[in-house]
Amino acid sequence: MTQTASEIYIVEKGDTLSQIAKTSGVPLHRLIKLNNLKNPSLLRVGQPIYLSERVAFSVKALFLDALRYPIENLAYQLVIDGKAHHGKTGKNGLSDEKVSASAKSTVEVLIKDVVGNWQKVGATVSGYGEKLITLVSPYVSFKDRLESHPPSAPTTPTSQSKPPAPPSTKPALPSKPQGSPVPNNPVVKKKSKKGKGGESVIEIGIDLPAELLKYMQAYEDKPITADDWKELAEKLECEINVLKAIAKVESGGRSAFWVINDTAEHKVHAPKIMFERHYFHNLTCANGPLPNTKKKRRHGKGVAGCKSPHDDHPDICWRTGYRKAKQLNSSDAAMHDGHVDRADIRDNRQDYLRLINAYRLNSEAALKSASWGKFQVMGANYSACGEGTVFTFVKKMCRNELGQTGLLAGFIKKNPELWKAVKEKNWHLIAYNYNGPNYKSDTDYDVKMKEAYEYYCKNAV
Structure with a gap:
């Protein structure tokens, strides 16, 4: 037996619980x-065995503002097994670690409101393993340090007293998004209206990073023309309708661009994306970017050292990808807290918020962790598309649909198996090389591409 941590043992082939008890002294x-x-x-190979109450039942809370910055010096309560534990967050926004009596213990998180009353902001069950409860403030940004209480101010608010006006130096908060709120995060809302190309209109209650905003402001309204499709097909020596079928399945048959923050002052056209948190984890994990393999597992539950510095934000950085909406509230040992929360659900309306928050932590890894544009090419494949950096790749993705076709051509040509499959209309191999080995269980990409191809052939589109 090789113990990977002083309080956790990972089961290996041939282990028995009696043997683990004898070796660990528990x-x-x-x-x-x-x-x-x-x-x-x-016992199953790779199963973690907790050797103490601390790792089995410990609880922490992490408090973040809308930009995922830690909230420092915030007074909180953790009510565990009916007992209140008071404290203030440190610079990392974390509460003190507490240990519950059992996995069935209830845990409530409270913070003070503007008049000093305690308000419950979260509740859960302890469960097994070290639990991190992440709470994100949707609009309010807290100052790094709380100001001293003015000597002349009353210690207890009265009906006549009002909270002091914020200092003039305080940065302005982002405007509140308009439209219908996204259940997973109120910072993102989606309007019901559509653009002329059928693109979705999405409101994000925080600003886009300056470099990304610059790329998106260079957008050109140049959809792919019939001549562009013909030229691309000739370059790849394949049928036009095969390429159209790929585009239809990947983009849903709609525009390759979304509208972000649809106001005269802030409106931008942004490429359709899908953010993948497991890519972001793999690219930032100390064990390196290699995925799991049968011979040498690099990432996954129970793998020693599988820990990205950003795993405190499991909504944007975790070893496994997002789940389908129908799996909400189901048990799932691969999730950070053992079940599927709203933050674990795939939601395209949240993808740009997730990208922005990941971008603040690691800009290069964040851009590589999203699939982009009409053909949903992963940023991690920038080199295969003929680009020197992921930043130039994203810049071209943001400019127009024509630029996206050029990147697609480079990507297909760099992958001989995919190129051969495209020329031969081998839908299984197209889906396998384009979307990975799980394409069948995810969305039946091969069937959908074949149906789209037949539609274009039949309707001569």
Whole structure:
């Protein structure tokens, strides 16, 4: 047995619970309780075995503002097993670590409102393993340091007293988004109206990063023409309708661009994207960017050292990807807290917010972790598309649809198997090389591409 941490043991082939108890010095009955083992004789390779109450039942809360900056010096309460634990957050926005009595313990998080009353902002069940409760303020940005209480101000607010006006030096808060709120995050809202190309209109309650905004402001309204499709097909030696079928499935048959913040002052056209948090985790994990393999697992539950510095933000950085909406509230051991929360759900309306928050942590990894444009090419494939950096790749993606076709051509030509499949209309291999081995269980890409191809052929579009 090789122990990977002083308080956690990862099961290896041939291990028994009795052997683990003997080696670790933790009594067998205690291991059974700490790990909720229904059948102690059945252990699976890679299963974490908790050796103490701290790792089995510990709880922390992380407080972030709308830009994912930690909120420092925030007074909080963690109410665990009916007992209130008071404290103030440090520079990292974290509460003190507390240990619950069992996995069934209730945990409530409270903070003070403007008049000093405690308000509950979150609640959960302890569960098994170290739990991090992340709470994000949708609009309010807190100052790094709280100002001293003015000597002349009353210690208890009265009906006549009003909170002091904010200092003139305080930065302006982002405007509140308009439209219907997205359930996963009120910072993002989606309007019901559509642009002339059928593009979605999305409001984000925070500003775009300056460099991304610059790319998007260079947008040109140049959709792909019939001549462009013909030239691309000739370059790739394939049928036009094969390429149109790929575009239809990847972009939903709509415009390759979305409208972000639809106001005269802030309106920009942004490429359609899909942010992938497991890419961001893999690219920022200390173990390197390699994915899991049968021979050498680099990432995943129970893998020693599989820890990105950004895993405190599991909504944008985690070992496994987002789940489908129908899986909401279901149990899932691969999630950071053992079940599927709203932050674990795939939601295209949130993709730019997730990208922006990841961009602040690691701009290059964030851009590589999204698929872009009409053909949804991953940023990580920038080199295969003929670009020297992911930044020039994104710049071209942001400019117009014609630039996106050039990137697609480079990507297909750099992948001989994909190019061969495109020329031969092998839908299985197109989907496999384009979307990975899980394409079938995800969305039946091969079937949808074939149906789209047949539609274009039949209707001579």
